[in-house]
Amino acid sequence: MDYISNTAAEQDEMLKEIGVKAVEELFAMIPEEISLDCELDVEAGISEMELMDLAKEAAAKNKSLEEMTSFLGAGAYDHYVPSIIDHLISRSEFYTAYTPYQAELSQGTLEAMYEYQSMIAELTGMGIANASMLDGGSAAAEAVTMASRISRKKKVILTETIHPAYKEVIKCYGKGHQLEFLELKSNSEIMDPAVIKENIDQETGVLVVQYPNFFGSLEKMEEIAKIKKEHKKLIFVVIANPVLLGLLKAPAEFGADIVVGEGQGLGNGLNYGGPYLGFMACKDERIMLRQLPGRIVGKTTDVDGKEGFVLTMQTREQHIRREKATSNICTNEALNALMATIYLATMGKKGLAEVAEQSYHKAHYLAEKIDQLADFEVSNKENFFHEFLVKSSKDIKEIKAKLLEEDIIAGYDLDKAGKKGLLVCVTEKISKADMDNFVEKLEVL
Amino acid sequence: MEEKLIKDYSSPGRTAYSLPELDVEKRDLNSELGGYLREDLDLPEVSEVDVVRHYTALSELNYGVDSGIYPLGSCTMKYNPKRNEKLARIPGLSYLHPYQDEDQVQGSLEILYDLKLDLAEISEMDEITLQPASGAHGEFTSLMIVRRYFEARDENRKNVIVPDSAHGTNPATAKMAGYNVIEIASNQRGMVDLAALKEAVDENTAALMLTNPNTLGIFEEDILKITEIVHEVGALVYYDGANMNAIMGYAKPGDMDFDLMHFNLHKTFSTPHGGGGPGSGPVGVKDFLAPYLPKPLLKKGKDKYYWDYERENSITKVHSFYGNYGVMLRAWAYIKTVGGSGLKKTTENAVLNANYLKARLREEFELPYAEESLHEFVLSGSRQKEKGVSTLHIAKRLLDYDQYAPTIYFPLVVKEAIMIEPTETENIATLNRFVETLLKISREIKEDPELVKNAPHNTSVRRLDETQAARNPDLRW
Structure with a gap:
């Protein structure tokens, strides 16, 4: 099937108006040497029923989390997604629109983005937020390049406890800006603030910390805040988990200049890694705002004095400034940001705190149980939030494989990140019975 | 404003969420989290009906392709098939964690691999990464590949050439990848001026970024001369795939001697633009550039599909995971139908x-x-x-x-x-x-x-x- 609605007769009428006999004539300018002389080798089209059969066949080869209990986190979190989100974003006036260039006919998207910016600013404690970035990793990378432009220094300090994939994305983006990275090692699941302190020198422009970090641990934020205070020109970037900010102190209170992170946990499904959204917030200072990448929505008035919304501060952007833009970002993750907006409105003041709190209590319940098992130890029990590191005398791969037979995904094997252990995550969706079952299965391994 | 803000529906104590009762012991948050606990969170306090009515009202202030013609040049605002929306929401395809074992996601990997093959055929490119999450992200990935290619050859080229009719993302991308931008004027026919191009290229040129047909909708009929001029100085030619909707089945970027390109799945392949995303910007390259593609790269082994992380010459990563998978599913469904x-x-x-x-x-x-x-x-x-x-x-x-x-x-x-x-x-x-x-x-x-x-x-x-x-x-x- 196809999506062409003009009939052959209508097409002929149009060709006549154009003044050609056949549609092929419209392609006559393509030189013969490169003009395709055969059909594309792409299978013939199929009907909707056949398509759905094909999709179901593929789905049957997968094993989705519907069929399992999953303790996987590591940057993508299985929080509850209220039904109204998918219902509302399926309003096609939202999802079939483009970037709101014509503001007067795009007030829905624009007002929702303004609400998104407001709620992200509230969560992070920062003055302003943009209308979304592509994902957590690229948001972190663009925060680092922005921070380096503001500090006018090329040396960036990364901590080992940052998500390994984020570090790779940050370093990839850094190449284009000739940034130098110093990655501080840690001998536990958190960074020793003293190590951070002694590595900051005159050349250091940017410090990046994750909160909670890759291992689920809370860094010693108050001590890091003191270090930041001593180095006023240092730009402090915090990569935060926005769901947990429902309970945790806003990064602004620890002196953050820029706060970024993965917004997926805010009402976006897992979708095998995307589409997600990156969020980005910064201090409400002119120098920051001028360097902020991405779309920004502002409130203004129309000719009759009525309030409305527009894309603003566009002189930072590629379509106006070209090579002098703060970033090349154009399409962002507007619909995912809308999902996050509806999520934050739905969960509200109390609900978001409760999601974070339940995740905390449950994760600690499970961690204590696992820690009591003979062959297992939770190595960051002093400082984790809802994700923790399990070490074992047994082989992690074997543990994972055996539990998979019981339809349990035990967690993320840190082998992939060059460490030993299992990263276990608990959200509000996991029940006590799920956890007791998990512990029981671990015990009889 | 026509519809007040969601926060203005707030009434203290009103809620819209439902969660099960906590089924484990409550811990003492104050003693355990002390200095980390936030004091206040000023989010809306509204009911579910408030939320539904508010965002429905906002949607009514919007206009999408489903409302009528959306003739934004360069944006390819075509109809977004509803069956593809349904397909992308099948739990067996969508409720997957990115770190699940490959064995558990073979169906999805098969779809992605199939999509790669079709994109390669449509463009005459040899290898594809699906990781970039938007067109501009695909441009950035491409330019980082260009950079890595010259690094591997111990060459330090400084310039990227961009026609004056190019999308703003082109020069912005070149800058982000660390290049100087050299803009060349178009000729009177709205095409690349060959003399200006010859003048601009030298051994310091890393790449030319070009859309074909260009942003005027005009096909660069001297394209083979253009790619030849650039290749003669050892530089690469990059194709901006924004305008692929103009040439499918009639010409292929690979046949025009482009070395690498990006696709816009949200333009050419009908996935919804979402009010400004999500998009998806896969990058295709000729064989000699394949080693530099981001990791992991989806491959087909003897009896299974897998993610290849062992890529020492890769530009590393541009996205936390594998890109905008949900968008890829829709594009795949489009090509299949x-x-x-x-x-x-x-x-x-x-x-x-x-x-x-x-x-x-x-x-x-x-x-x-x-x-x-x-x-x-x-x-x-x-x-x-x-x-x-x-x-x-x-x-x-x-x-x-x-x-x-x-x-x-x-x-x-x-x-x-x-x-x-x-x-x-x-x-x-x-x-x-x-x-x-x-x-x-x-x-x-x-x-x-x-x-x-x-x-x-x-x-x-x-x-x-x-x-x-x-x-x-x-x-x-």
Whole structure:
């Protein structure tokens, strides 16, 4: 099937108006040497029923989390997604629109983005937020390049406890800006603030910390805040988990200049890694705002004095400034940001705190149980939030494989990140019975 | 504003969420988290009905492809098939964690691999990464590949050449990848000026970034000479896939001797634009550039599909996971349903629709480049400007007639530019209505220019003050 609605007769009428006999004539300018002389080798089209059969066949080869209990986190979190989100974003006036260039006919998207910016600013404690970035990793990378432009220094300090994939994305983006990275090692699941302190020198422009970090641990934020205070020109970037900010102190209170992170946990499904959204917030200072990448929505008035919304501060952007833009970002993750907006409105003041709190209590319940098992130890029990590191005398791969037979995904094997252990995550969706079952299965391994 | 903000529906204590009772012991948060606990969180306190009515009301202030024609040049705002939306929500395909074992996601990997094969065939590229999450992200990935390629050859080239008609993302991307941007002027026919190109290339040139057809909708008929000139100095030629809807089944970037390119799945392959994302910008390369693609790269082994992380020459990563998988599912579904001949038909009708509009509008509006064009074309509002009415006013007046406006003031090489791309999914009746509306506006300009200059009149808000918005930023409640 196809999506062409003009009939052959209508097409002929149009060709006549154009003044050609056949549609092929419209392609006559393509030189013969490169003009395709055969059909594309792409299978013939199929009907909707056949398509759905094909999709179901593929789905049957997968094993989705519907069929399992999953303790996987590591940057993508299985929080509850209220039904109204998918219902509302399926309003096609939202999802079939483009970037709101014509503001007067795009007030829905624009007002929702303004609400998104407001709620992200509230969560992070920062003055302003943009209308979304592509994902957590690229948001972190663009925060680092922005921070380096503001500090006018090329040396960036990364901590080992940052998500390994984020570090790779940050370093990839850094190449284009000739940034130098110093990655501080840690001998536990958190960074020793003293190590951070002694590595900051005159050349250091940017410090990046994750909160909670890759291992689920809370860094010693108050001590890091003191270090930041001593180095006023240092730009402090915090990569935060926005769901947990429902309970945790806003990064602004620890002196953050820029706060970024993965917004997926805010009402976006897992979708095998995307589409997600990156969020980005910064201090409400002119120098920051001028360097902020991405779309920004502002409130203004129309000719009759009525309030409305527009894309603003566009002189930072590629379509106006070209090579002098703060970033090349154009399409962002507007619909995912809308999902996050509806999520934050739905969960509200109390609900978001409760999601974070339940995740905390449950994760600690499970961690204590696992820690009591003979062959297992939770190595960051002093400082984790809802994700923790399990070490074992047994082989992690074997543990994972055996539990998979019981339809349990035990967690993320840190082998992939060059460490030993299992990263276990608990959200509000996991029940006590799920956890007791998990512990029981671990015990009889 | 027409609809108040969600926070203004708040009533203390009102809630919209439901969670099960906590089934484990409550711990003492104050003693355990002390200095980490936040004191206040000022989020809305509203009911579920409040949320549903508010966002429904907002959707009614919006306009999408489902509302009517959306002729934004360069954006390919075609119809977004609903079956693809349904497909992407099948739990067996969507409720997957990115770190699940490959064994558990073979069905999805098979789909992604199938998509890669089709993209490679459509473009005549050899290897594909699906990781970039948007067009500009694909551009960035491509330019980082260019950079890595020269690094591997111990060459330190500094410049990237971009035509003056290029998308703003091209020069912005080149800069982000650490290159100087050299802009070259187009010739009188709206094409790359070969003499200017020859003048600009040297051993310091890393790449030329080019769209073909270009942003004027004009096919660069000297393309083989262009790629040859660039290759002669050892530089690479990158294809911006924004305009793929113009050539499917008729020509392939690989045959034009492009070395690498990006696709816009959200343009060419019908996935929804979402009000500004999510998109997906896969990158295709010729074999010799494959080692530099981001990791992991999807591969097919003997009996299973797998992610290859062992890629020492890779540019590493541009996304936390594998890119916008949900968008890829929809694009795959589109290619499956339309099929090879359907893609060609798509292109034919996109070009037919654009040429029909051009034929009907070219007398009333100035056509700055008479050259034949493909899926889009650019008019100028300069005649209307003489009457004191600018292209911006024309665009705003279109909104009064409940139709979205074309891209305006781009490409920069055309004064008062009106860039129109109808796509193949519009029918003749819709196109006629669009033409008649534009002709009517042109009459209005002659008879009552103030009417047009003060547009829009019928939208929920009238002309918004952008200067005020930028001067006194109000970016949050």
